Amino acid sequence: MLEEKEISQAVISRLPRYYRYLQDLIDEGTERISSKELSERMHVTASQIRQDFNNFGGFGQQGYGYNVRYLHDEIGQILGLDQEHSMVLIGAGNLGQALVGYMNFKRRGFVFKAAFDCKPELYGKKVGQVVIRPMNELTGLIEQEKIEIAVLTVPKTAAMDIAKVLSGTCIRAIWNFAHVDLPVPERIQVENVHLSDSLMKLSYQIRSIDQADQEKAD
Amino acid sequence: MLEEKEISQAVISRLPRYYRYLQDLIDEGTERISSKELSERMHVTASQIRQDFNNFGGFGQQGYGYNVRYLHDEIGQILGLDQEHSMVLIGAGNLGQALVGYMNFKRRGFVFKAAFDCKPELYGKKVGQVVIRPMNELTGLIEQEKIEIAVLTVPKTAAMDIAKVLSGTCIRAIWNFAHVDLPVPERIQVENVHLSDSLMKLSYQIRSIDQADQEKAD
DNA sequence: GTCAAATTGACAATATTTTAACAGGAATTT
DNA sequence: AAATTCCTGTTAAAATATTGTCAATTTGAC
Numbered sequence: 001m002l003e004e005k006e007i008s009q010a011v012i013s014r015l016p017r018y019y020r021y022l023q024d025l026i027d028e029g030t031e032r033i034s035s036k037e038l039s040e041r042m043h044v045t046a047s048q049i050r051q052d053f054n055n056f057g058g059f060g061q062q063g064y065g066y067n068v069r070y071l072h073d074e075i076g077q078i079l080g081l082d083q084e085h086s087m088v089l090i091g092a093g094n095l096g097q098a099l100v101g102y103m104n105f106k107r108r109g110f111v112f113k114a115a116f117d118c119k120p121e122l123y124g125k126k127v128g129q130v131v132i133r134p135m136n137e138l139t140g141l142i143e144q145e146k147i148e149i150a151v152l153t154v155p156k157t158a159a160m161d162i163a164k165v166l167s168g169t170c171i172r173a174i175w176n177f178a179h180v181d182l183p184v185p186e187r188i189q190v191e192n193v194h195l196s197d198s199l200m201k202l203s204y205q206i207r208s209i210d211q212a213d214q215e216k217a218d
Numbered sequence: 219m220l221e222e223k224e225i226s227q228a229v230i231s232r233l234p235r236y237y238r239y240l241q242d243l244i245d246e247g248t249e250r251i252s253s254k255e256l257s258e259r260m261h262v263t264a265s266q267i268r269q270d271f272n273n274f275g276g277f278g279q280q281g282y283g284y285n286v287r288y289l290h291d292e293i294g295q296i297l298g299l300d301q302e303h304s305m306v307l308i309g310a311g312n313l314g315q316a317l318v319g320y321m322n323f324k325r326r327g328f329v330f331k332a333a334f335d336c337k338p339e340l341y342g343k344k345v346g347q348v349v350i351r352p353m354n355e356l357t358g359l360i361e362q363e364k365i366e367i368a369v370l371t372v373p374k375t376a377a378m379d380i381a382k383v384l385s386g387t388c389i390r391a392i393w394n395f396a397h398v399d400l401p402v403p404e405r406i407q408v409e410n411v412h413l414s415d416s417l418m419k420l421s422y423q424i425r426s427i428d429q430a431d432q433e434k435a436d
Numbered sequence: 437g438t439c440a441a442a443t444t445g446a447c448a449a450t451a452t453t454t455t456a457a458c459a460g461g462a463a464t465t466t
Numbered sequence: 467a468a469a470t471t472c473c474t475g476t477t478a479a480a481a482t483a484t485t486g487t488c489a490a491t492t493t494g495a496c
Contacts, residue, residue: 063492
């Protein structure tokens, strides 16, 4: 039996960035790259790169480095990008519509199968490839289409209720844009995109530089 | 002279979440809270909470705990939320328009002063409170209005060029939604919101659970 | 074919982050 | 007002994460 060595969250967070740089290298026509070269491009240590990749077994070769395309595909597979992922949008406001319209996701295999909103005036309106439907059709469609991911772009109060509804379905994961921590069973994965939090961090950086400057002036 | 003890990124990332929970407590009318109670709500250790707050000096009192409103305001100040932040939108597509329309930012003091796009057909169109202008007015307006934050919602190729332009202005920070790492001087802070990366992490979680299940079945 | 240069994967050494433990002060109870 | 409980700030310990080092192996030059 294989040792279930847990991969740390830090490593996983770095994978999409590697993937992006490898895509760029492919586009440039580069065939091979060493951890040193890559580290210089990405401004991280070569040691970290090698360590990260080694979490999943060795992808490189001594004296040669890494084959760009091979490494790219392997990381893509680790990230589950080799299979299609079905999604539904819940909350067809500005942000939701922007996400559905964002074609890059589709290119990576993330496909919206439907959109839902509670506002009757939106029913039937088309966003991207899909039509906006009333919320009472949500669970039925999820089960019927075996939807994997729910993209949640509703106000925080609604988000809590919807999370409870989703808990009773076959949904695997929630991509949560609402400013709350969702109460869902363990089997459902949640990835939060808290835009306010992100903006506050930026604000912190600005403030902390101001403060440093001020102290230097003393 | 004060010891410039660098606050770790991990701590800063947690501050907005504390802030959010404290806001909720205020809304509930709770006056005081102990690290233990808060830890149970937030599903983190009490030790971490105390440690985090102590990075900025003691906000609590032995035997009493923390005064909710006081702590909330202190963290708000640390995050720079006690002052207004001026922003410009660069790239008035779906996502950009959604962000400008998002009123929660304004409530926290983040105010859009202008929006820019390269598409002539958008010039003059109103999004939220502001009018979309041509890109050649960008640097002028930033300098004139002493804009702090540029919100970048343009395709990746455009993003690189615009980052270079911004480097020559008084802009303090870039909130970057493009899928690239921006080349900017050190004095400009960058906060990335890489939506694809976030979605890939979610995809990873799904995949890794599938794999675990499969191995268990063996 | 031999040798120098390059480069990984593994492991050891640091550094950082998180958690636990506890002394001491404040609030509350009796 | 004494005693008990509560709870912070701080220090110590444990756990994680990152970086440095090097033997082993491959490539590429001559």
